Amino acid sequence: MIVRNKARLVAQGFCQKEGIDYEETFAPVARLEAIRILLAFAASKGFKLQQMDVKSAFLNGFIEEELYVRQSPGFESARFPDRSLVCSVEEFPAQIWVCDGFSRQDLVSVSHGGDTLIVQIYVDDIIFGGSSHALVSSFSEQMSRKFEMSLMGELQFFLGLQIKQGPEGTFIHQAKYTRDILKKFEMSDKPMTTPMSTNTALDADEDGEAVDQKKFRGMIGSLLYLTATRPDIQFAVCLCARYQASPWTSHRQAVKRIFRYLKFTPEHGLRYSSGSSLSLRGFSDADHAGCQIDRKSTSSTCQLLGTSLVSWSSSKQASVALSSTEAESVAAASCCSQLLWMKASLRDFSIRFRKIPLLVDSTSAISVAKNPVLHSRTKHIEVRFHFLRDHYEKGDIDLIYVVSANQLADIFTKPLELQVEGVDNALITGRLRANRPASLLSWCDE
Template sequence: MVTEIYVDNIIFGSTSQKQVDEFVHLMQEEFEMSMVGELNYFLGFQIKQCKEGIFISQTKYAQTLVKRFGLEKARHMRTPMSMNQKLTKDEHGKNVDPSLYRSMIGSLLYLTASRPDISFSVGVCARYQATPKESHLKAVKRIIRYVHGIAEYGIWYSKDSNSHLAGYSDADWAGNIDDRKNTPGGYFYFGNNLVTWYSKKQSSISLSTAEAEYIAARSCCIQLLWMKQMLEDYGLQQRLLTIFCDNKSAIDISNNPVQHSRTKHIDLRHHFIRDLVESKTVVIDYVATEKKLADIFTKPLDTTRFEKLRGEIGLCQL
């Protein structure tokens, strides 16, 4: 029996159904609980298992979302966000119903649990929930039209895999038009399977691409260390953790423990990555830009590259 507790959430499992039933009964006697089956129903998860692996999708939820907002007859889009569109506060734009806009964003955020391909675009649109404009609503509707076209897609988890942790980091330097802050993104593999990802705007402004990529790699390190600790609680030991980055300058900064003019302005909290590299806990490896899968979490892409990366991170139709 394995049990994982995080704040007020509990994940448990066992090879014995009897143990699972006994644990459920015991917890329900002590606490008021919502079972995972109820959560799966609410979020529309469909889980299909076979000898080769597990396929997780939210097809029914996605289809319901499209109908809820009246876009079932709208033309499908092949990408969730246009490369030519840069969202801003649009202070002179026409106001739209904020309740409707927030409802759309909230519904899409639930869908990102199985659809990492929309994480970046939903995150960008979520920045404008306070005073949404017509341009923002148009961008959200495009995401829903994209979801409508491939509602059956989900994540494939193969059983034919190793147990090595690896992370991929990226950053879109000064990509936000309003404040010129960066949007770092990262995704993490356990063997051949994508297990978690993030796309979040940084709170500080970076002065160069190298600095933005360096800070993104630092965020990646934090996530990997947490995952390593969790896996060790399950008895799965991890050795050297690998982070892939396409910026050689950021890798050089990580490997150089000496403070110099290029890095003295960077907040000290970001430099702990150097200690991890020096202690051989983490290694930062170079990956060519064309093979950088994390691009899908940091910037809008053209149709060809977006669809290529979407397939490579494990999104497919069973």
């Protein structure tokens, strides 16, 4: 039953002119990586994050310009069908997002008398914290006086993420959401200790039996949202997501195994230590010709702020790599791009980096990126070669070799044997066996 219908006339927001009204219609939306960076930064500095919510996402404001909008399609005048109906905005209540400078960007950092205030905005949800309790209280009081705000106290739940702040650090997880999707899809099978078997090799499986596409896509969509705090299922979910167009029985069984793994580890998540440093480093790896159908490679990257894993990815490359060197270069270029974005984002926290370590387990890819001479064997990777070499020469990144056994990004390129030992529900206690050191999953141990 429909309880309430809402309608809103939206003027064309893509016709602004820079310098006049270009910045006045921007609704700030932070990326999940930005949220995790803020949580890691606050944990490292010992900030206690607070949360507030705008009661009305669109706040009443004043429009100084003379503004007219064309009526929506279907409202043409029957008397003058060849004329467009134009209305003056003065006849309607004007509602725009106005927040005294906070609408300009999704993150605001303010320094006052040696104290720091950090404000993160996601449309109408605001996270804030700082080194001074007086500065934080002053900010919340000023916002409450100017706008109708709901002060929600200590940050505990944000965008579906459950957040637990303590003296030893911050723990983020999606335990409630995990139990909800297990109940939704009626997963009562025996739990599994790994999200995917190392012997699994998914392909088109056209000889199998087709399954319900709508339900399969619903399962994949639910799991993709869960990867916001569960990097351990990132590769398995992304691999199964490739077969959403025509899922078969083998694909559904692979997805069910991920759910059975979640049943065994419902309260796993990420822990950001309060004693972590704020150094930035990245790892990149590639599985050359790993796809069984088109032989495209899989790129994997992860970026850490100190010991806190704040960003990761696992994706199939857009084109077929002719060599493992090319595949590794594509992955390294992707990781470099993400590191540059994080470097720019961390400037808002007054943190600056130079020569960010990018660890790659391919000496040939590193040699090609550092070599100033482009020879015939590297013509097919010329673009990535120049991109990496350009930022290496600028001093933005420093390409460093790391042995494959210590390559953290390897967990996003292929299924690995994980043996999880449950000790404490509040902390992740995953330990990686089978030729991988425990430090590979340092994001959950430290």
